[in-house]
Amino acid sequence: xxxxxxxxxxxxxxxxxxxxxxxxxxxxxxxxxxxxxxxxxxxxxxxxxxxxxxxxxxxxxxxxxxxxxxxxxxxxxxxxxxxxxxxxxxxxxxxxxxxxxxxxxxxxxxxxxxxxxxxxxxxxxxxxxxxxxxxxxxxxxxxxxxxxxxxxxxxxxxxxxxxxxxxxxxxxxxxxxxxxxxxxxxxxxxxxxxxxxxxxxxxxxxxxxxxxxxxxxxxxxxxxxxxxxxxxxxxxxxxxxxxxxxxxxx
Amino acid sequence: xxxxxxxxxxxxxxxxxxxxxxxxxxxxxxxxxxxxxxxxxxxxxxxxxxxxxxxxxxxxxxxxxxxxxxxxxxxxxxxxxxxxxxxxxxxxxxxxxxxxxxxxxxxxxxxxxxxxxxxxxxxxxxxxxxxxxxxxxxxxxxxxxxxxxxxxxxxxxxxxxxxxxxxxxxxxxxxxxxxxxxxxxxxxxxxxxxxxxxxxxxxxxxxxxxxxxxxxxxxxxxxxxxxxxxxxxxxxxxxxxxxxxxxxxxxxxxxxxxxxxxxxxxxxxxxxxxxxxxxxxxxxxxxxxxxxxxxxxxxxxxxxxxxxxxxxxxxxxxxxxxxxxxxxxxxxxxxxxxxxxxxxxxxxxxxxxxxxxxxxxxxxxxxxxxxxxxxxxxxxxxxxxxxxxxxxxxxxxxxxxxxxxxxxxxxxxxxxxxxxxxxxxxxxxxxxxxxxxxxxxxxxxxxxxxxxxxxxxxxxxxxxxxxxxxxxxxxxxxxxxxx
Numbered sequence: 001x002x003x004x005x006x007x008x009x010x011x012x013x014x015x016x017x018x019x020x021x022x023x024x025x026x027x028x029x030x031x032x033x034x035x036x037x038x039x040x041x042x043x044x045x046x047x048x049x050x051x052x053x054x055x056x057x058x059x060x061x062x063x064x065x066x067x068x069x070x071x072x073x074x075x076x077x078x079x080x081x082x083x084x085x086x087x088x089x090x091x092x093x094x095x096x097x098x099x100x101x102x103x104x105x106x107x108x109x110x111x112x113x114x115x116x117x118x119x120x121x122x123x124x125x126x127x128x129x130x131x132x133x134x135x136x137x138x139x140x141x142x143x144x145x146x147x148x149x150x151x152x153x154x155x156x157x158x159x160x161x162x163x164x165x166x167x168x169x170x171x172x173x174x175x176x177x178x179x180x181x182x183x184x185x186x187x188x189x190x191x192x193x194x195x196x197x198x199x200x201x202x203x204x205x206x207x208x209x210x211x212x213x214x215x216x217x218x219x220x221x222x223x224x225x226x227x228x229x230x231x232x233x234x235x236x237x238x239x240x241x242x243x244x245x246x247x248x249x250x
Numbered sequence: 251x252x253x254x255x256x257x258x259x260x261x262x263x264x265x266x267x268x269x270x271x272x273x274x275x276x277x278x279x280x281x282x283x284x285x286x287x288x289x290x291x292x293x294x295x296x297x298x299x300x301x302x303x304x305x306x307x308x309x310x311x312x313x314x315x316x317x318x319x320x321x322x323x324x325x326x327x328x329x330x331x332x333x334x335x336x337x338x339x340x341x342x343x344x345x346x347x348x349x350x351x352x353x354x355x356x357x358x359x360x361x362x363x364x365x366x367x368x369x370x371x372x373x374x375x376x377x378x379x380x381x382x383x384x385x386x387x388x389x390x391x392x393x394x395x396x397x398x399x400x401x402x403x404x405x406x407x408x409x410x411x412x413x414x415x416x417x418x419x420x421x422x423x424x425x426x427x428x429x430x431x432x433x434x435x436x437x438x439x440x441x442x443x444x445x446x447x448x449x450x451x452x453x454x455x456x457x458x459x460x461x462x463x464x465x466x467x468x469x470x471x472x473x474x475x476x477x478x479x480x481x482x483x484x485x486x487x488x489x490x491x492x493x494x495x496x497x498x499x500x501x502x503x504x505x506x507x508x509x510x511x512x513x514x515x516x517x518x519x520x521x522x523x524x525x526x527x528x529x530x531x532x533x534x535x536x537x538x539x540x541x542x543x544x545x546x547x548x549x550x551x552x553x554x555x556x557x558x559x560x561x562x563x564x565x566x567x568x569x570x571x572x573x574x575x576x577x578x579x580x581x582x583x584x585x586x587x588x589x590x591x592x593x594x595x596x597x598x599x600x601x602x603x604x605x606x607x608x609x610x611x612x613x614x615x616x617x618x619x620x621x622x623x624x625x626x627x628x629x630x631x632x633x634x635x636x637x638x639x640x641x642x643x644x645x646x647x648x649x650x651x652x653x654x655x656x657x658x659x660x661x662x663x664x665x666x667x668x669x670x671x672x673x674x675x676x677x678x679x680x681x682x683x684x685x686x687x688x689x690x691x692x693x694x695x696x697x698x699x700x701x702x703x704x705x706x707x708x709x710x711x712x713x714x715x716x717x718x719x720x721x722x723x724x725x726x727x728x729x730x731x732x733x
Contacts, residue, residue, distance in 0.1 A: 054640060
């Protein structure tokens with residue numbers, strides 16, 4: 001990787017692709033605003049985590065090969081999700097051990113960054129808040145917290161915003177109950193978990209729910225809305241950061 | 251009365267429903283787990299020091315396992331040298347036969363037992379009952395659970411699912427001349443009086459082993475109530491039962507592991523008792539057991555040992571921190587699992603002990619959030635092992651775990667095959683996602699399992715792929731116009 005970064009790959013993730021494209025566009029805009037060229041290979045699909053977590057390793061490996069070949073330039077790969085980034089960085093090397101692409105998988109792993117980790121640690125961006133005072137509640141995903149260890153990056157960026165009061169829910173470190181296919185396979189256990197998370201989120205009195213993982217966002221916000229059609233809105237952290245710093249803040 | 255199912259997968263869903271529907275139970279577990287997590291946190295104020303200690307603990311266990319066959323032989327030799335008789339048991343039945351055999355030879359009938367998960371694993375109480383012995387649990391939690399014909403719901407705190415009112419009722423009903431009281435100290439006093447008499451009368455004492463030191467032939471027993479010391483010193487015969495993985499190399503390995511165990515389990519810097527048992531009463535001593543036996547239990551552990559990755563399971567020091575930190579265990583409690591070892595370590599151990607056909611479904615009760623692995627004092631990568639067992643459950647590749655592939659269902663396999671063909675053909679993927687966005691108002695919402703508790707999800711009007719493709723086309727047009 002060259003010492004000065006001028007180009008990066010963007011791995012959009014399948015969830016953002018279909019359900020939260022606005023979060024993807026916001027992330028790309030934040031990167032472009034820093035003068036980077038953002039490459040988005042149209043051949044990308046998913047990271048393979050759903051079958052991998054279900055035990056279907058062969059299927060996950062086939063997807064991993066495709067990702068490795070699609071993102072082959074020696075430039076950083078930016079992922080707007082701790083969970084998918086964790087799959088690429090932490091799990092590909094294990095999954096591809098013994099495969100002809102093992103070396104490439106290890107090499108790819110070193111180029112993977114979670115979006116806010118990259119913005120904060122590598123680009124070291126500064127943000128100027130242009131919005132009105134508000135209070136937000138930030139949910140850090142388990143993979144961002146434990147697998148990628150990037151919890152502080154998201155929070156640090158958020159805390160740069162002068163008019164934003166940042167809260168964390170009680171028992172912030174507890175899983176929201178998403179867990180991919182877990183939410184469907186063990187739906188009642190998952191529901192019990194997200195019910196507790198909703199209560200903790202509501203108790204903060206915040207007006208917006210933020211997370212840097214769309215899986216958690218869709219789980220917690222879906223459950224909040226199910227209970228109350230007037231529930232607080234939810235946003236991916238990238239969207240919020242962009243909105244607060246781009247002049248059209250509200 | 252072991253009470254644990256040999257086929258915990260059966261009715262797992264029913265037990266989950268029962269657990270989730272029991273508000274009182276959920277409250278008990280939520281309160282207890284929150285309390286234990288907080289106590290542990292206070293014992294480890296410095297994250298770097300904690301990580302260093304966990305790394306040392308993992309290395310000690312790893313080093314012991316790397317030379318397991320040799321250490322077991324050394325342990326056997328040292329124990330024999332100390333006067334401890336050593337027995338090897340291939341499985342639960344053999345262990346029970348050995349133990350009841352020893353008991354029979356003593357001519358005694360009354361057995362007291364200290365807390366031991368290994369004896370729960372082999373169902374020793376039932377074996378004793380069938381052989382005509384009375385076997386009384388002497389750990390207060392185990393005593394409560396045994397008296398109620400229940401099973402432990404936590405490996406460290408067996409009666410954690412019970413509140414004081416229900417224990418007060420039980421004692422008043424089952425212990426003669428006992429008034430109803432909800433005073434915890436009084437309740438413990440009542441139990442202790444019963445147990446005191448049992449210790450004095452017992453012919454045989456049974457205990458588990460937390461660590462066995464190969465270098466010195468010492469059996470370590472960690473406990474708070476003193477029942478472990480009573481069970482192993484008052485009766486004439488002491489029989490200790492341990493899984494073969496519990497051996498450690500040297501006495502100097504003990505302090506780090508002890509520190510990790512007590513802090514991780516109950517948030518205590520040190521327990522009230524740490525028993526180091528090094529043999530029966532010597533000729534010039536006035537007390538202690540006249541014979542000490544050690545039963546080394548395999549029960550599937552060698553099979554686990556043979557697999558490099560699964561071997562990490564055997565590092566476990568049975569502290570229970572993984573269950574204390576598991577958001578699923580906290581909401582279900584131990585009984586829902588239907589197994590001797592519940593929670594994350596149970597989800598890893600039980601499929602290996604019983605087979606994936608009998609306990610593979612347990613691995614599904616996990617969101618892979620990683621809290622267990624983070625809490626584990628010997629750094630067992632529990633989420634990776636759960637994922638591995640899910641894999642063995644649905645695949646036909648070689649695995650030492652019995653019942654492999656038995657969790658494979660054609661419907662799920664078909665879903666992943668279809669998923670794969672879409673996601674490995676980018677054009678097909680883009681077409682499907684495009685269709686999803688165009689038909690978003692007509693699409694059925696996600697499965698009912700999702701929408702029963704959450705608002706339905708609709709695809710966005712345009713995918714990120716399409717948005718960026720349009721942006722790219724517009725830019726190209728723009729630059730063509732400029733030229």
